[in-house]
Amino acid sequence: MNSRERVNLAxxxxxPDRVPLDLWGTDSRLINEFYFKVLEHLGLDFPDEKSKVRPGKSAEYVDYRIADLIGSDFRHIVxxxxxxxxxxHNEEGxxxxxWGIGHVMKGSYSFIAYxxxxxxxxxxxxxxxGPNIKDPGRxxxxxxxxKDWFENTQYxxxxxxxxxxxxxxxYxxxxxxxxxFTDLYLNTALAERLLDKLADIFIEFYTYFITPVAPYLTWIEFESDFGMQDRPLMSGQLFRKFLKLPMQRVISGIKKVAPSAKIFLHSCGSIKEFMADFIDIGIDIISGIQPLARDMESDKLKKEFGKDIVFHGGIDIQRAICGSLEDAVQESKKRIADFAPGGGYIFGxxxxxxxxxxxxxxLAMYKAAKDFGKYPINIDIK
Structure with a gap:
């Protein structure tokens, strides 16, 4: 079974034959310092400045040498x-x-300051x-x-x-x-107008980006964080009042351009509050699924929502993957055991x-996924 067939089944x-593996997507990159550590460990040549696909971000590179080494099933259009x-830059740097937004660097990370x-x-x-959306460089x-990836590879x-x-x-x-947050309570007319205007911009932006590549796509990625570690960022009621319909309008607009592609959303933190709404507006794949956040236990999420949405990611990067080698292996086994049965899971x-x-x-977490992610799933969790 090749990668494309494997992913389409999942x-x-x-x-499929095994759980698909992802690297270098919207939420599965290597921040620069870690990327350089991996290159040094593997003895791979370092890229030059022109190789940056996301200049000014904390994760500026995409390197398919590493993707192939760990067994990724994907190629990503950037x-x-x-x-x-x-x-x-202004005089203060x-x-x-x-968009007219001002950024400053603090250490390895970029922060918005204007x-x-x-x-x-x-x-x-x-x-x-807003930006000049139809810039040909995009x-x-x-x-x-x-087209080349679609016709000449199996990714x-x-x-x-x-x-x-x-x-x-x-916003x-x-x-x-x-x-x-104050606008949602005290300045609702402005909030509704700005969200509506942003929805128009996003539809035009995504349409321009996706139209040339639409026939080849498995899914289209969005990212929006709605959770903190211990709670949602807002109530479900507030989400439904202000954000649900504009988000649905964007997704519906994109589906007209790429009707066969799935819709993927990365959202950090404790987001169980919004899962039913995500499904309702057309989200097919939910990514992030931080296991240490409140109400984000992988076995419970799979049981409650697994028939209606695909899970992507889920490997704890806060503790387990930073611990011992055995911690990393056991973490991989745990998420596969919880999410993978019946399909509907992409490892990352x-x-x-x-x-x-x-x-x-x-390296060990991806090796564990290949070793223990073969179907039928039969994992003994310690």
């Missing part, structure tokens, strides 16, 4: 860089992107234009790449998220997190691999 809730916009619509009223929202060569092909976040995140980036981390992960554990 995402349709059927059992949006290109705009030809007609270059990020610029703040970097501004094409919100261009922080003091906006509805008239300012109406005037805001899609240059993507159709050729996708499953997906898109990574072309925008780092979804409606909630870009926060543009207005600020405090404004986001719950988020990007961080600098505190031992390289040996990274």
């Amino acid at each position: 995402i349709n809730h059927k059992e 949006i290109g860089k705009p030809e007609n916009f270059k990020t610029y 703040m970097r501004f992107d094409e 919100h261009p619509l922080a003091d906006a009223d509805i008239s300012d929202i109406e005037k805001y234009r 899609i240059k060569g993507l159709d050729v790449q996708a 499953s092909i997906t898109t990574t998220g072309p925008i780092s976040g979804f409606l909630k995140e870009y 926060e980036y543009l207005r600020g997190t405090e404004n986001f 981390p719950s988020n990007h691999f961080q600098i505190d992960v031992p390289v040996e554990n990274f």
Whole structure:
């Protein structure tokens, strides 16, 4: 069974020969420092600056040498860089992107320090234009790449998220997190208008990105975090009042462009509160599924939602993968035992691999997935 066949069975809730493995997707990358550690450990050549596919991010690279080594079943389409916009820096070193959002680096991570619509009223929202979506650099060569992978390899092909976040995140980036939450209570007309405008932008952005590669795609990735470690970020009631319908409108718009592709959402933290709503708006695959977050026990999620949604990731990167080699192996076995029976599971981390992960554990978790992820699943958990 080849990778594409394996993935197609799994995402349709059927059992393939083994659990599919993912690396280098929207939420399964290696942050730069860890990536360099892996290269050094494996004796692989380091990339040059031109190899960065996500300049300015904490995980800037994609390296399929590593994907092939661990047995990944995927290739991921990554949006290109705009030809007609270059990020610029002010005198204090703040970097501004094409949305007008200001970023600063602290250590290995980028943080938002300027919100261009922080003091906006509805008239300012109406005037805001956002990025030049139809910049040809974004899609240059993507159709050729996708066609080549589809016709000349057996990998499953997906898109990574072309925008780092979804409606909630870009509301926060543009207005600020405090404004986001207070607007939902005190400035509802502005909140509804900005979310509606962002939905329009996202539909146009994703449509432009996906159209050249749509015939080749297994799924399309979105990312939006709705949970903290110990609770949801908001109530289900608030989500349903403000975010559910705009998100559904975006997903419906994308499905018109790529009707055969599944819809994938990465969402961090304690998100059980929203699972039924995610399913209702057309999310086919949920990723992240952090096992140490509240109410995110893998066996319970599979039992309650496993018939209606595919699980992606789930490997604990907070403790287990940072512990002993045996911890990493047992973690892999546990998630496979819980999520994999009956299909509907793609193996991977719950988020990007961080600098505190031992390289040996990274390699061991994927080896364990190949060793213990063969169907029928029969794993003895210690």
